[in-house]
Amino acid sequence: xxxxxxxxGITCFAIVGHCISVAAGYxxxxxxxxxxxxxxxxxxxxxxxSAPETGQFWESLNLAATHSLPLLIVIEDNGYATQxxxxxxxxxxxxxxxxxxxxxxxxxxxxxxxxxxxWAGAREARAAAxxxxxxxxVRTYRYCAHVGMEDDGAWGYRPQAEIxxxxxxxxxEALATSVTVEARGTxxxxxxxxxxxxxxxxxxxxxxERVTNPLS
Amino acid sequence: MIAGxxxxxxxxxxxxxxxxxFGTTLGARxxxxxxxxxxxxxxxxxTGALAGLALVGWRPVLVHARSEFALLGMSHIVDTLAKWxxxxxxxxxxxxxxxxxxxxGQGPTHSQSFHAWFASVTGLRTLYPSTPDAYDEALAxxxxxxxxxxxxxxxxxxxxxxxxxxxxxxxxxDVALAPVGDSLxxxxxAAAMLAAHGVRASVWPIWDLQNPWCAxxxxxxxxxxxxxxxxxxxxxxxxxxxxxCLTAQCGFPPGRNVSVMxxxxxxxxxxxxxxxxxxxxxxxxxxxxxxxxxxxxxxxxRHRATEVFHGPF
Numbered sequence: 001x002x003x004x005x006x007x008x009g010i011t012c013f014a015i016v017g018h019c020i021s022v023a024a025g026y027x028x029x030x031x032x033x034x035x036x037x038x039x040x041x042x043x044x045x046x047x048x049x050s051a052p053e054t055g056q057f058w059e060s061l062n063l064a065a066t067h068s069l070p071l072l073i074v075i076e077d078n079g080y081a082t083q084x085x086x087x088x089x090x091x092x093x094x095x096x097x098x099x100x101x102x103x104x105x106x107x108x109x110x111x112x113x114x115x116x117x118x119w120a121g122a123r124e125a126r127a128a129a130x131x132x133x134x135x136x137x138v139r140t141y142r143y144c145a146h147v148g149m150e151d152d153g154a155w156g157y158r159p160q161a162e163i164x165x166x167x168x169x170x171x172x173e174a175l176a177t178s179v180t181v182e183a184r185g186t187x188x189x190x191x192x193x194x195x196x197x198x199x200x201x202x203x204x205x206x207x208x209e210r211v212t213n214p215l216s
Numbered sequence: 217m218i219a220g221x222x223x224x225x226x227x228x229x230x231x232x233x234x235x236x237x238f239g240t241t242l243g244a245r246x247x248x249x250x251x252x253x254x255x256x257x258x259x260x261x262x263t264g265a266l267a268g269l270a271l272v273g274w275r276p277v278l279v280h281a282r283s284e285f286a287l288l289g290m291s292h293i294v295d296t297l298a299k300w301x302x303x304x305x306x307x308x309x310x311x312x313x314x315x316x317x318x319x320x321g322q323g324p325t326h327s328q329s330f331h332a333w334f335a336s337v338t339g340l341r342t343l344y345p346s347t348p349d350a351y352d353e354a355l356a357x358x359x360x361x362x363x364x365x366x367x368x369x370x371x372x373x374x375x376x377x378x379x380x381x382x383x384x385x386x387x388x389x390d391v392a393l394a395p396v397g398d399s400l401x402x403x404x405x406a407a408a409m410l411a412a413h414g415v416r417a418s419v420w421p422i423w424d425l426q427n428p429w430c431a432x433x434x435x436x437x438x439x440x441x442x443x444x445x446x447x448x449x450x451x452x453x454x455x456x457x458x459x460x461c462l463t464a465q466c467g468f469p470p471g472r473n474v475s476v477m478x479x480x481x482x483x484x485x486x487x488x489x490x491x492x493x494x495x496x497x498x499x500x501x502x503x504x505x506x507x508x509x510x511x512x513x514x515x516x517x518r519h520r521a522t523e524v525f526h527g528p529f
Contacts, residue, residue, distance in 0.1 A: 002303060011304060018296055021261045025268025033272055043268065059261030066256065
């Protein structure tokens, strides 16, 4: 919930819809500060598919459209808010159509998890956002439960066949087929080493805390 | 003020219009027109946007012409702004300036002050100055603060005669009156009535809600409230029915001689006849103070209420 990387300019919010207001304010601040320009910085809000059901989503787009703010919204649509399907929460007209009055550009990666498609859409949306609000909608899928790593196929709110079909089209697996077996092995070894490094750092930090904290 | 701090931004519905929030933002607009920003009527979004503006380096002040409008952004106030410094280890120097209405038919939804509510939120500083000295101090606080400030202001005080504050401070009064917000005016009237009957009442407006007993005595330079240690009886007065939160927070020891005068605990009606019965009056305050210092029946206090706010809104 509270992942953060200040150097990369990333922060997180634990309440749905909050991040788009803050991002809109950041984009407004960039403009007031004279920093908005082509190839300049943009504020990016990463949202789920339920964020457009909040008032501040549309309030933020209204502000961004009024002032042509450098704001990019990325909506990862996995079809469910916790366990509630999209059809029970939003009208039939797709979001990209409902957004058209508020953003100057909508890019859609609609092939459920195509990495190259998402990358192309992101580049296009990022460039568009430099001169006014833009949106990138990514239609994707969630394998496990809303919270944690639990397999929720037996809960009854979505068909197991839907989960199985999505798993067969896993984007990482699909991407892996585009490189050689040797290259895949090298990449996996690098990723494993990076993960292990983080574990080592965290364990060393925990040992240090035990030494310096007299209460533990 | 805005000319002296290049990071200050003033924003909100009406801050840049010709009326300028009852004239209070006209000077800022003249001094720094690029930093007084008119906004859409999107209170929730604007409250969150304060965080974004602060992250770029601005020190934004969001103005709501009535405090009720801030409630639309309560989730951001409590969970985004108030918690930022602790969750993200960086400052969140933003201010919400909220005006409280009274008189001229403000009615139930344009007359409330939520200072006790805000004061109970961890991470917020809540200020409700009612004298020019306290307001100066509050402005100094918000220009230096690294956490969010709620600055509450009574519309009724805008047109009040502040020269009334220049009476002599008392070293050791019989009773202390501690008004919150615009009930300062009623407390001053009550003090004058008590003086006419030989009771010395000093007036100590409460203005820093997290530190309510650190006050400017009206007419004095001091910033302490010695009545607390001296055992002088205290009458706390305010114009909203929210006093219980504040008294609980003050941590008065049991048995201390404290009386609380607050508004009727029901939604306010718009008609002036209803308003007159809703707010605590100067006579009620004087009578409560009298009862704390004398076993004799209270005298017949005479007071002709003067409504200082004539509208519009």
